[in-house]
Amino acid sequence: MSSIDLRRLGLRPGEVRSELIEVELEPFLLGGQRYEAHPETVPVGVEITQASGATVFDLRLHARLTGPCMRCLGYAGVEVDATAREFYDPSAPPADVLRSDYVVDDRLEVGAWARDAIGLSLPEQILCRPECAGLCAVCGKDLNAEPHEHTERNPDPRWAALEELRGRL
Ligand SMILES: [Zn+2]
Ligand SMILES: [Zn+2]
Numbered sequence: 824m825s826s827i828d829l830r831r832l833g834l835r836p837g838e839v840r841s842e843l844i845e846v847e848l849e850p851f852l853l854g855g856q857r858y859e860a861h862p863e864t865v866p867v868g869v870e871i872t873q874a875s876g877a878t879v880f881d882l883r884l885h886a887r888l889t890g891p892c893m894r895c896l897g898y899a900g901v902e903v904d905a906t907a908r909e910f911y912d913p914s915a916p917p918a919d920v921l922r923s924d925y926v927v928d929d930r931l932e933v934g935a936w937a938r939d940a941i942g943l944s945l946p947e948q949i950l951c952r953p954e955c956a957g958l959c960a961v962c963g964k965d966l967n968a969e970p971h972e973h974t975e976r977n978p979d980p981r982w983a984a985l986e987e988l989r990g991r992l
Pocket of ligand 1: 892893894895896897951955
């Protein structure tokens with residue numbers, strides 16, 4: 824996992840530092856489907872601001888994920904622009920908002936943070952295009968390629984024969 828050694832930075836109050844960390848992204852699993860980052864490794868910008876007590880971390884990244892459209896299973900790609908902010912004050916009590924979970928042993932775990940930030944920035948549905956018609960619930964055909972509807976009438980010819988018989992009675 825990619826991380827920043829905060830002790831190495833040795834920031835004094837009022838100082839700001841910008842770091843660029845390469846993070847390798849494992850595929851994301853969403854709704855039973857697999858989405859891969861292209862490229863797999865994304866540059867993650869982290870700005871570190873040392874306040875008098877807490878350290879402020881600002882994350883910024885851009886990633887592209889590709890995988891199956893959630894409606895038609897065709898190819899879908901999604902561009903993700905994520906920003907996030909965390910705080911770290913070593914004197915804050917555990918589980919406090921000023922005590923970021925991404926700081927472990929004086930290291931900022933940029934890899935885990937970037938992954939979570941992408942997860943939070945993803946749209947609810949990943950689609951090949953916003954107006955994707957999806958697959959037909961009756962026959963399973965792609966409604967984008969073959970727009971159609973099924974009528975209420977039962978297509979079974981045996982029923983048609985019965986209907987005809989009934990009409991004659
Ligand atoms: Zn689609
Ligand atoms: Zn159909």
